[in-house]
Every structure is written in C-alpha cells, then in structure tokens.
Amino acid sequence: MVEVTLWGSLAAAAEGNSKIEIEAKNIRELFERLSERFPRLEPLMARGIAVAINGTIYRDTWSKELPTGAEIYLLPRLAGG
Amino acid sequence: MNFDPSHSKRSFSSVGTRPIRPDGVDKVTGRARYGADFNMPGQLVGRILRSPHAHANIRKIDTSKAAQLPGVKAVLTAADLPDLTDGDAAMYDILDNCMARKKALYDGHAVAAVAAIDARTAKQALKLIEVEYELLPHVTDVDQAFAPDAPLINDTIFTTGVDPKPDRPSNVLMRSQFGHGDVDAGMASADFVVERTFKTEQTHQGYIEPHACVASVSSDGTADLWVCTQGHFVYRQHCAQLLGMDASKLRVTSSEIGGGFGGKTHVWAEPVALALSRKVGRPVKLVMTRDEVFRASGPTSATSIDVKIGALKDGTIIAADATLRYSCGPYAGAWAEIGAMTAFACYKLENVRTVGYEVLVNRPKTAAYRAPSAPMAAFAVESAIDELAKKVGMNPIDFRIRNAAQEGTKASYGPVYGPIGIGPTLEAVKNHPHMKAPLGKNQGRGMACGFWFNFGGQTCTDLNIGKDGTVSLAVGTVDVGGSRASLSLVAAEELGIDYSQVRTVIADTSSLGYNDMTDGSRGTFSSSMATISAARNAIKILRERAAQMWDIPVEDVTWEKGHAVAKGETHGNLPKLSLKEIAAASGTTGGPIAGHSEIVADGAGVSFATHICDIEVDPETGATKVLRYTVVQDAGKAVHPTYVEGQYQGGAAQGIGWALNEEYIYGKDGRLQNAGFLDYRIPVCSDLPMIDTQILEIPNPNHPYGVRGVGETSIVPPLAAVANAVSNAVGVRMLHIPMSPPRILAALDA
Structure with missing residues (x-):
C-alpha cells in the first residue's frame, strides 16, 4: 500500500481526494488502479502524467517500483524547449 | 538503469575539459549543411498560401487557374490531407495547423500549397488560387480572449479542470491548480503584502535558420525527408501518421540546426512537403520565408499574471498566490500549467497556491520556447x-x-527536493x-x-569500435548546443581513450532506435547516460576479446585507462592490451566490437x-x-x-x-x-x-x-x-x- 498525492486539478477529478492510498507495486499498476477507481482521471492520464518518487521525476519508466513509505506525487507530463 | 552514485568523489580525465568544438570549422567556413542547403536532382519548389485573416470560415478554394499555370506540378489543399488521426485530438490539431480544414484561425494559417519548377512560378501560382472567406470576429489579446463575452474561437471548448462543467463554451481551455497549505490564512497573518498584475507580450524564439526541408516520396511508397528539426524521430512519427505511412518507410535525416529553442519540436510545413512530393512524384523543397516563420510557426505565449505575496516582519514569506493566464494560439496547450508549476519553485513556502488558465486566441499555435x-x-x-x-x-x-x-523542501508544485x-x-x-x-x-x-x-526521456545510442581502434558514436538526439562534443568526451572518459579518437554523429531514423527530441535540456543528460551504458557494454566485449587473446577467464580481466589488464597470480604478469590492439584483432576474435544502449533516461x-x-x-x-x-x-x-x-x-x-x-x-x-x-x-x-x-x-x-x-x-x-x-x-x-x-x-x- 502506498500513499499518492495528486496535484490540484487531478485531485478535482478524483472526487476531491488530494491523497489516496492504493495497492500498487510500480507505476504501471498505480495508473491502472487509479483509472479503475476514478474513471474521470482517464482524460488527464491520457494527456500524460509523470510520477515523482522521493523527489525524482519519472515520465516513462512505468516499471519503476513504488517503495513503501516513499513520497509519491503525480504531476502533469510537461513539454520542454 | 542503475549506476554507481559515487560520482561526486570521482575524478575525470576527459569530462570537464574544453576541446575545440567538432562542428566549429564547418560552421564558420560555410561547409555545414543546414536545412535549406540540401538539394536533390529534379526537385520542385514548394510554397504555401496563407490566410490574411485572423478568423474566417473557408467557404471555397478554387485552384484550377493555379493548376493550369505552366510549370506548376501540383496544387494541394486540406482535401489532399484526409483526417487519419483516428480520434487523436492533439494530432488533429497538428493536421489542422499544417493545412486549415474549415476555418482559418490566425493570420498566416496555411490554406493551400503548390509545387512548381521554380520559386517565381510557385509564387505566381499562389496568386491564382482563389479562396472565398467568410470573416468572423477575432480576438488576439489574452485578457480580452479570457473575458466571457469574447469572440468564440472554438465552440466545442468547455473549460476543463472546473467543477461543475461550464454550461457554455469559452476560450478558456483548461484550469490547473498547484500548491499546499492555507494561503488565505497565511496572507491574513502577513505583516507586508505586495499585490500586482503583470503582462508579457508574445515573442518568437528568433532562430536565425528558417524552417526548411526536402521531401522525396518514391512511387514504391518509401520516402526520405531532410529537415532542420530538434527531433527527427518525432517528425517521422507525426508525418507518417498524418500521411498514413508506415514509420519504417519514412527515413528522416536531421540537418545542422541554426537554432531551435523549442520552435523546431513541432511539424509545420514538413507534412505538406511530403504530400506535395507524393502527389507529383518528385522531390519538393520547402523553405519558409522569415515572414512565414513569424506568422506561421510557434511563438511563445502572451501572458497576464496576478501575483500576491505576504511576508512577516522577520522576512519570512508566509503566503504566495498567483493566477496565470497564458495564450495558446487557437489550439490546445498546457502552457499556463507549466507557469503555475514553476512560478514559486525557488522558494520554501508553507502556504502557496497557483492557478493557471489556458486561453485560446487568434494567433499562431504556441510552441515551446526554452524553459517554456x-x-x-x-x-x-x-x-x-x-x-x-x-x-x-x-x-x-x-x-x-x-x-x-533547499534539500528537503516541499516544492510549490508538489514533490520534495533532493540536493x-x-x-x-x-x-x-x-x-x-x-x-x-x-x-x-x-x-x-x-x-x-x-x-x-x-527532462530525460527515450534514448538510443550505438558505439562502434573500428578496426583501427577509433570510435564512432551514433546518437539520436539532435545536437542543438554542442552535445556531439560532450558525448565524445563521455565516450572517451568511459573507454579511457583520447577525445580525438571519438567522432559523434547524429544518426538518421532508419539507423537507430527511437529517440525523443532534444528538448527539456535533455540532449547531453540523456544521451550521455546512454553513451555510458553503451561504452560499458563495449568494454564488456573488449574484456572478453582480451581474455580470448590471452586464453584466460574473462573474470580475470579488468578495464583500466583504455587497456585490458590481466589479474591474478598465474597471469598477472601479462602485458596489458590496448583498445587499439584488441580492435585490430577483432576479425579473428568474434568480429566487430560495439556497444549498444536503449534507455529511458529518467531522473533528471x-x-x-x-x-x-x-x-x-x-x-x-x-x-x-x-x-x-x-x-x-x-x-x-x-x-x-x-x-x-x-x-x-x-x-x-x-x-x-x-x-x-x-x-x-x-x-x-x-x-x-x-x-x-x-x-x-x-x-x-x-x-x-x-x-x-x-x-x-x-x-x-x-x-x-x-x-x-x-x-x-x-x-x-x-x-x-x-x-x-x-x-x-x-x-x-x-x-x-x-x-x-x-x-x-x-x-x-x-
């Protein structure tokens, strides 16, 4: 079980929950569980989401493990120049 | 990928030095080939007709007179670019931006194109294309577009990120919010407050080299595109999808780039050049004029930003609040969202809130501009x-x-900072x-x-060791600011050889696995990670070859400063083998020696x-x-x-x-x-x-x-x-x- 923090707009689509406890061992599972639990998240997730684990941002490594007790924060997937 | 994190104590021999830039001589002598420097036998000149109106329905386009002009080989409108985006809204926006389908959404929006035997004929042909417009009210200012009574740019847009969903469309595409703590209570306790509204005007990246490409589609369906871009793999993906091609049939080669800064992360005229070439069966060269670069590529947002910050008498910021309105052009974007995330990122704040609004305007589609x-x-x-x-x-x-x-601070956009x-x-x-x-x-x-x-991202690299012991490094991140020199230094560092023994090139899309584009300051970061990985894979093979040459177990061979060194009591006295010696013998020890790497370089x-x-x-x-x-x-x-x-x-x-x-x-x-x-x-x-x-x-x-x-x-x-x-x-x-x-x-x- 990990605790995930959602940024403001994502929290609004997750029935107002800014923190969610969820059973997921890696980023892929986290996204799957979130979609199942909060279908309104899907358009935002389709636009792209990054995951910060203890401050390090992961955009594409969906196999990255979510350590118990880690700070896990969901962020929009951003563009750069 | 896992690395030894003891970097902070490591000493370097190549990394951190300042060798002369490998692209310098070609660039100052004019030998370097930029996008517009490429030519093919029999190529035609492509030109694009652009809307003179900020907002208009396109009622009719008559190309018959242009098509009959001697020297004109092809005329193209949106009808020649069917919608193959399969519900992908972002790709549909790209398609519509490359060639307007129903409406012209800004001054400069492409409405038709021609391919002709020379520039003069092409220009003349554009004048013969008759477009019937129905003018619509327009809005170009971000604050005016934000207002509830503003002319509507897209009547299917209902602001997302607000609850409940609005009951009428507007130009406000999306609301996003970040922050933590209780901003209102914090502000109420402040001894000093500053509250201001700021505006910034729209700017262009200002790269000196205009967008330029040569497209050549063969009758067998294979195609080549030579183009100035920050991401030739992304260009391949977008062009192939828009034109209904297999990506593997389209080879994209990136030229030298005369500046990009985010503006060359999007396709603009390249799908049009490919479509013209496909239609006429000859190569088509399309180079934007400076006027077109300004009017029809991707400048940054104009903004309007409210900021309120409160502090205590001892100088502690107790609350920070900002509302940011960013223009997106007439298409979707998430530019205010990034502004909202970065606004207060430098500070340690207990109470912070930022709200971003993406605003549609009748201006060119906003693109990234250096830390967008x-x-x-x-x-x-x-x-x-x-x-x-x-x-x-x-x-x-x-x-x-x-x-x-500082380390351990909860960033205003969410996560806790490391060092x-x-x-x-x-x-x-x-x-x-x-x-x-x-x-x-x-x-x-x-x-x-x-x-x-x-950022990091998807990255693929090949490191090939020649029979003479010199090294070719092929990377897929376009060199926009010196990454070829940096990556040669990294390869030299890992292999333990001199920088002069390494040459780094940017491989085309048919020669290497997929790479994300060079954006987000990722070029040297991500490709150096892949280069280190590739070099270490090559060293593993070099050790195996040395072990074979010595006829000893590979476990007894280490790699030190560009040499294989035998370890252990029984063969520790063997003379070490240089990379050059191992490479020279490669033909009889198992063939070519190379290191390959494909990674997702997360952890920027x-x-x-x-x-x-x-x-x-x-x-x-x-x-x-x-x-x-x-x-x-x-x-x-x-x-x-x-x-x-x-x-x-x-x-x-x-x-x-x-x-x-x-x-x-x-x-x-x-x-x-x-x-x-x-x-x-x-x-x-x-x-x-x-x-x-x-x-x-x-x-x-x-x-x-x-x-x-x-x-x-x-x-x-x-x-x-x-x-x-x-x-x-x-x-x-x-x-x-x-x-x-x-x-x-x-x-x-x-």
Missing part, C-alpha cells in the same frame, strides 16, 4: 519578491536567501564582485532567480540560476543600455564547460531581448504588423555587454557523472533581472514586458 512558460512566471514573481523585500526592509538577496528552497542549487547560486551572487560595483546616474541593478525541471535533476543585471535608462527617450550582466547557474557537472558557458550566455541574451524589445504587434484587423527582423528587434552583439558566467556543480544523484540539463534555465531569470534593474533605475515598478522605450516613458509619466 517559466520566464514569464519568474518575471511576475521575482518582481513582486523584489518589491516585498523593500517593504520588509531587507536587501533583495538576503530576502531571497532567507526564503530559498539543489538555489541556495549556492544566491550565495555566489552575494559574494560576486558585480554586486559590489558602483552604479552611476540613471543606472540600476537588478537580480532574479529562476528554475527549470529538466532540477536546476536553478541567479542573474545580476546593471542597466542605464535615458529618462528623456526611455532607451536602455545593459551595462553588465552575470549568470550563476548549477550545471550538476559541466561536461564541456565552454559549451555550458555558451548556454548560459545564450539564454541571458535571448532573455534580455525579450525583456527590452521583442514583441508580436497585432493590428486591430488581427494581422501581425512586424513579421521581420527589422521591426521585431532581437539583440545584436552591440546591444549586449560581455555576459559573465559562473558554473556551480551540485551533482545530480541520478546521473553517473552528476549531470543536470543546462540549456533552458538560463532564460528564466533575465526578464525579471532586467525589470528589477530598470525599476531600480527609474524608481517606478515595471509591470509590462517588453520594456521598450515608449513603455518606459509611459511608466515614468503615469
């Missing part, structure tokens, strides 16, 4: 911070040091001689901080910078002169320090231009008034002082050498640093960028 969206947010926040420091009675640098984020460099950049600036230099009459000094995330380290600017203002004319400018930035590890300094200077130069002169000026008719470098003035050498730089190295723990990206952060502080300098020089807070002479005079008269 962050400079405008930093302008607003750092201006307010300066004003608040004065109210509190502290000097601006001590006020920032007191409130600076970061904002504090060290501020301390370095405080101790810099620039801060102590005297100022004269009508002169002011300003400082400001800036933040950028930096955020970076911070602090800048100082001295400026003189002529109170009679409003003219400004930058007298002195200093950049202090954390690089993590500077692989090639000269290029890093160049990135620092380049970002500062662009930011100074943005702060003082550059802006898109639209007339009441919604048409761009200054689509050329005479009327859109970027700084030239004589406008700028020598820009001093200081590199700090706070290692990124997620990179084997500690590298962070360096390309973008340097453009974040200048708008604010220059604005603070001008405000201090004239004694009036500057709220609107660019601070052109008329705007400075207006502020003085207000």
Whole structure:
C-alpha cells in the first residue's frame, strides 16, 4: 500500500481526494488502479502524467517500483524547449 | 538503469575539459549543411498560401487557374490531407495547423500549397488560387480572449479542470491548480503584502535558420525527408501518421540546426512537403520565408499574471498566490500549467497556491520556447519578491536567501527536493564582485532567480569500435548546443581513450532506435547516460576479446585507462592490451566490437540560476543600455564547460531581448504588423555587454557523472533581472514586458 498525492486539478477529478492510498507495486499498476477507481482521471492520464518518487521525476519508466513509505506525487507530463 | 552514485568523489580525465568544438570549422567556413542547403536532382519548389485573416470560415478554394499555370506540378489543399488521426485530438490539431480544414484561425494559417519548377512560378501560382472567406470576429489579446463575452474561437471548448462543467463554451481551455497549505490564512497573518498584475507580450524564439526541408516520396511508397528539426524521430512519427505511412518507410535525416529553442519540436510545413512530393512524384523543397516563420510557426505565449505575496516582519514569506493566464494560439496547450508549476519553485513556502488558465486566441499555435512558460512566471514573481523585500526592509538577496528552497523542501508544485542549487547560486551572487560595483546616474541593478525541471526521456545510442581502434558514436538526439562534443568526451572518459579518437554523429531514423527530441535540456543528460551504458557494454566485449587473446577467464580481466589488464597470480604478469590492439584483432576474435544502449533516461535533476543585471535608462527617450550582466547557474557537472558557458550566455541574451524589445504587434484587423527582423528587434552583439558566467556543480544523484540539463534555465531569470534593474533605475515598478522605450516613458509619466 502506498500513499499518492495528486496535484490540484487531478485531485478535482478524483472526487476531491488530494491523497489516496492504493495497492500498487510500480507505476504501471498505480495508473491502472487509479483509472479503475476514478474513471474521470482517464482524460488527464491520457494527456500524460509523470510520477515523482522521493523527489525524482519519472515520465516513462512505468516499471519503476513504488517503495513503501516513499513520497509519491503525480504531476502533469510537461513539454520542454 | 542503475549506476554507481559515487560520482561526486570521482575524478575525470576527459569530462570537464574544453576541446575545440567538432562542428566549429564547418560552421564558420560555410561547409555545414543546414536545412535549406540540401538539394536533390529534379526537385520542385514548394510554397504555401496563407490566410490574411485572423478568423474566417473557408467557404471555397478554387485552384484550377493555379493548376493550369505552366510549370506548376501540383496544387494541394486540406482535401489532399484526409483526417487519419483516428480520434487523436492533439494530432488533429497538428493536421489542422499544417493545412486549415474549415476555418482559418490566425493570420498566416496555411490554406493551400503548390509545387512548381521554380520559386517565381510557385509564387505566381499562389496568386491564382482563389479562396472565398467568410470573416468572423477575432480576438488576439489574452485578457480580452479570457473575458466571457469574447469572440468564440472554438465552440466545442468547455473549460476543463472546473467543477461543475461550464454550461457554455469559452476560450478558456483548461484550469490547473498547484500548491499546499492555507494561503488565505497565511496572507491574513502577513505583516507586508505586495499585490500586482503583470503582462508579457508574445515573442518568437528568433532562430536565425528558417524552417526548411526536402521531401522525396518514391512511387514504391518509401520516402526520405531532410529537415532542420530538434527531433527527427518525432517528425517521422507525426508525418507518417498524418500521411498514413508506415514509420519504417519514412527515413528522416536531421540537418545542422541554426537554432531551435523549442520552435523546431513541432511539424509545420514538413507534412505538406511530403504530400506535395507524393502527389507529383518528385522531390519538393520547402523553405519558409522569415515572414512565414513569424506568422506561421510557434511563438511563445502572451501572458497576464496576478501575483500576491505576504511576508512577516522577520522576512519570512508566509503566503504566495498567483493566477496565470497564458495564450495558446487557437489550439490546445498546457502552457499556463507549466507557469503555475514553476512560478514559486525557488522558494520554501508553507502556504502557496497557483492557478493557471489556458486561453485560446487568434494567433499562431504556441510552441515551446526554452524553459517554456517559466520566464514569464519568474518575471511576475521575482518582481513582486523584489518589491516585498523593500517593504520588509531587507536587501533583495538576503530576502531571497532567507526564503530559498533547499534539500528537503516541499516544492510549490508538489514533490520534495533532493540536493539543489538555489541556495549556492544566491550565495555566489552575494559574494560576486558585480554586486559590489558602483552604479552611476540613471543606472540600476537588478537580480532574479529562476528554475527549470529538466527532462530525460527515450534514448538510443550505438558505439562502434573500428578496426583501427577509433570510435564512432551514433546518437539520436539532435545536437542543438554542442552535445556531439560532450558525448565524445563521455565516450572517451568511459573507454579511457583520447577525445580525438571519438567522432559523434547524429544518426538518421532508419539507423537507430527511437529517440525523443532534444528538448527539456535533455540532449547531453540523456544521451550521455546512454553513451555510458553503451561504452560499458563495449568494454564488456573488449574484456572478453582480451581474455580470448590471452586464453584466460574473462573474470580475470579488468578495464583500466583504455587497456585490458590481466589479474591474478598465474597471469598477472601479462602485458596489458590496448583498445587499439584488441580492435585490430577483432576479425579473428568474434568480429566487430560495439556497444549498444536503449534507455529511458529518467531522473533528471532540477536546476536553478541567479542573474545580476546593471542597466542605464535615458529618462528623456526611455532607451536602455545593459551595462553588465552575470549568470550563476548549477550545471550538476559541466561536461564541456565552454559549451555550458555558451548556454548560459545564450539564454541571458535571448532573455534580455525579450525583456527590452521583442514583441508580436497585432493590428486591430488581427494581422501581425512586424513579421521581420527589422521591426521585431532581437539583440545584436552591440546591444549586449560581455555576459559573465559562473558554473556551480551540485551533482545530480541520478546521473553517473552528476549531470543536470543546462540549456533552458538560463532564460528564466533575465526578464525579471532586467525589470528589477530598470525599476531600480527609474524608481517606478515595471509591470509590462517588453520594456521598450515608449513603455518606459509611459511608466515614468503615469
């Protein structure tokens, strides 16, 4: 079980929950569980989401493990120049 | 990928040195081939007809007269580009932007194209195309477009991110929010509050090389595209999808690039060139004019930003709040969202809230511009911070040091920071001689901080060792700022050979696995990780070959300073084998020696910078002169320090231009008034002082050498640093960028 923090707009689509406890061992599972639990998240997730684990941002490594007790924060997937 | 994180204690032999740039001679002698330098036998000239209207229904396009003009080989409209996007809204926007389908959404929107035997015929043909427009009300200003009664650009847009969903469409595409704590309570407890509204005008990246490509589609369906781009793999993907091609049948080769800064991360005319070539069966060369680059590529957002910051008497910021409105052009974007994330990222805040609104306007589709969206947010926040420091009675640098984020701080956009460099950049600036230099009459000094995330991404690299022991490194990240030199240094470092023995090239899309584009300051960060991995894979093979040559177990062979070394009592006395010797024998030990790597280079380290600017203002004319400018930035590890300094200077130069002169000026008719470098003035050498730089190295723990990206952060502080300098020089807070002479005079008269 990990605790995930959602940024403001994502929290609004997750029935107002800014923190969610969820059973997921890696980023892929986290996204799957979130979609199942909060279908309104899907358009935002389709636009792209990054995951910060203890401050390090992961955009594409969906196999990255979510350590118990880690700070896990969901962020929009951003563009750069 | 896991690396030994002991980088901070490691010493380097190649990394950190300053060899002469490998592309330098070709670039100064004119031998380098940019996008427009490529030609093919039998090629045609492509040209695009663009809307003169800001907003109009396209009722009819008659191309018959153009098609009959001698020398015209193909005429193309949206009808030749069927919608193959299969419900992908982002791709549909790209398709519609490349060639308008039902409506012209901005002055410069493509509506038709021709391919002809020469430029004169092509230009003549465009004049013969008859387009019947039905003019619609337009809006180009971000605040006017935000208003509820604004002319509607897309009646299917209902603001997302708000609850409940609006019952009527608007130009506000999306609302996003970030932050933590109780901002209202924090603000109520503040002893001092500053509240301001700031505006920035739309600017262009200002790359000197225009968009250019040559497209050649064969009758068997295979195709080649030579193009200036920041991401040829992404261009391949987009063009193939829009044209219904297999990606593997389209080979894209990137040219040298004369500047991109985010503007060459999107396709604009390339799908049109391919479609023309496919239609006529001959190569088509399409080069944008400067007018087209301004009107129809992707400038940055215009913005309007409300900032409110409260502080206690002891100088602690107790609450920070910002509402940011960013223009997107007529299509979807998430630019205010990035501004909202970066706005307060430099500070340690208990109560912070940022709200971003994406606003549609009848201007070209907004594209990324070097740390996209962050400079405008930093302008607003750092201006307010300066004003608040004065109210509190502290000097601006001590006020920032007191409130600076540090390792363990919860960032305003959410996560907790690891090791970061904002504090060290501020301390370095405080101790810099620039801060102590005297100022004269009508002169002011300003400082400001800036933040950028930096990204990694998908990366693929091949390292091939020739029979003579020299190394070819093939990477897929386009070299926009010196990465070929940096990556050669990294390969030399890992293999233990001299830099001169490595040549790095940018491979085409058929020669290497997929690579994300060079954006987000990721080129050297991500490709160096892949290069290190590839080199280590090659070293594994080199050790195996040496073991074979010695007939000993590979476990007894180590790699030290470019040589295989035998270990152990029984064969420790064997003379070591150089990379060159092992390579020479490769034909009889198993064939070619190479290292390959495909990675997702996650774990980029955020970076911070602090800048100082001295400026003189002529109170009679409003003219400004930058007298002195200093950049202090954390690089993590500077692989090639000269290029890093160049990135620092380049970002500062662009930011100074943005702060003082550059802006898109639209007339009441919604048409761009200054689509050329005479009327859109970027700084030239004589406008700028020598820009001093200081590199700090706070290692990124997620990179084997500690590298962070360096390309973008340097453009974040200048708008604010220059604005603070001008405000201090004239004694009036500057709220609107660019601070052109008329705007400075207006502020003085207000």
